[in-house]
Amino acid sequence: MTNTTQQLNATPPKAFLIDLDGTLYFKGKPCPGAIEAVxxxxxxxxxxxxxxxxxxxxxxxxxxQMRDLGFNIYEDEIFNATYACLLHxxxxxxxxxxxxxxxxxxxxxxxxxxxxxAPDFVVVGDYGEGFDFHALNHAFxxxxxxxxxxxxxxxxxxxxxxxxxxxxxxxxxxxxxxxxKTATIMGKPSETFxxxxxxxxxxxxxxxxxxxxxxxxxxxxxxSMKMRSVLVKTGKFKPDQLENPVAxxxxxxxxxSELPRLF
Ligand SMILES: [Mg+2]
Numbered sequence: 001m002t003n004t005t006q007q008l009n010a011t012p013p014k015a016f017l018i019d020l021d022g023t024l025y026f027k028g029k030p031c032p033g034a035i036e037a038v039x040x041x042x043x044x045x046x047x048x049x050x051x052x053x054x055x056x057x058x059x060x061x062x063x064x065q066m067r068d069l070g071f072n073i074y075e076d077e078i079f080n081a082t083y084a085c086l087l088h089x090x091x092x093x094x095x096x097x098x099x100x101x102x103x104x105x106x107x108x109x110x111x112x113x114x115x116x117x118a119p120d121f122v123v124v125g126d127y128g129e130g131f132d133f134h135a136l137n138h139a140f141x142x143x144x145x146x147x148x149x150x151x152x153x154x155x156x157x158x159x160x161x162x163x164x165x166x167x168x169x170x171x172x173x174x175x176x177x178x179x180x181k182t183a184t185i186m187g188k189p190s191e192t193f194x195x196x197x198x199x200x201x202x203x204x205x206x207x208x209x210x211x212x213x214x215x216x217x218x219x220x221x222x223x224s225m226k227m228r229s230v231l232v233k234t235g236k237f238k239p240d241q242l243e244n245p246v247a248x249x250x251x252x253x254x255x256x257s258e259l260p261r262l263f
Contacts, residue, residue: 009228009250012263015047015201017194017227019212020062021054021158023256025069028161031234035070040260042072049197050078051210053153053187053217055101055168056126058108059083074083079197081152082108083189085123087196088150088186092120098142100135100171101125101152118145124172124183125152133170143179153187155217159236174217188212189221198225211259213237215245223247232256 018024026035041048042182050073054062059082063075082105089095089112096115099106105125122139143149154169172183187193198205203229213235222229224247231237231249234256242252253259 011206013046013209014203014207015049015209016041016259017049017051017186017197017208017210018256019210019214019218020052020066021048022213022237023211023218023232024050024071025065026235027159030069030071031203031255031257033255035072037259038071038073042144044260047201047203048073048077049201050192051197051212052078052080052120053155054126055081055085055152055187056084056128057103058104061104061107079193079200081193082125084190084193084196084202085109085125085150085152085186086112088160088184088192089121089123095120097121097123098124098139100121100127100130100139102127102130117136118142119147121150122147122175123150123152124168124175127171128166131166131168136171138179139175143175143181149175149179149181149183151183151185153217154183154185155214175223188214188217189224191221191225194221194225194227211256215241215247215249219249221247222249230259230262232259 021127039223059078062078066073085161096113098119122142151172155167156169157164158167205225208227210218210222210227210229213232219229219231228250230251230253233254
């Protein structure tokens with residue numbers, strides 16, 4: 001490790017960008033010590049933002065869920081891929097979209113014109129059982145006819161309270177392979193997503209630390225933006241992910257409960 005890296009690592013950050021699923025809660029329950037860790041960080045006057053690739057819910061619904069679990073967090077601190085996607089679609093003038101998302105999320109996108117026959121974009125998020133053959137084949141045809149593919153996120157699976165479950169990235173990958181297209185990703189590890197959060201905080205990459213349980217989204221995103229990162233060994237974490245990792249976390253902690261003591 002170089003001196004500059006050591007100096008940077010020792011510098012207390014101004015903000016933490018914290019993942020939700022697998023880092024603060026897992027399988028519908030708070031991770032041990034996570035509620036207290038958030039309270040401690042707040043007490044130390046760090047700015048907090050909560051970044052999640054969960055796209056089945058709007059930020060408002062996520063906020064209610066986190067409050068119900070006992071977390072002291074605010075709605076305007078939550079950034080999910082759904083919000084990032086809305087900002088992106090707003091920036092494309094008069095884009096018409098075919099949505100493969102849950103009803104609540106579709107309502108959240110109500111200002112964006114829908115076109116189910118010749119859209120500019122096919123937008124794919126959490127669609128659960130909506131991902132049947134007909135829906136996927138329809139999307140495939142729209143892509144072959146020239147629509148571009150937007151993915152709210154590209155996670156392949158997640159752990160629901162009922163067990164492991166395919167995530168929207170599995171269906172995005174299927175559509176990419178069949179149509180020969182590459183999706184634009186809205187959530188982590190997309191740089192656009194992290195830049196949106198940094199600009200909201202009015203901070204630069206050296207001022208923040210990303211905290212998460214997923215190397216492919218949290219840590220890859222942090223590395224590509226030259227932000228420091230903490231990988232927690234909860235949620236999705238598996239020890240073999242640290243052998244030849246796709247990105248290297250600055251720190252590895254047993255859980256977020258150890259984070260307040262890191263600085
Ligand atoms: Mg996670």
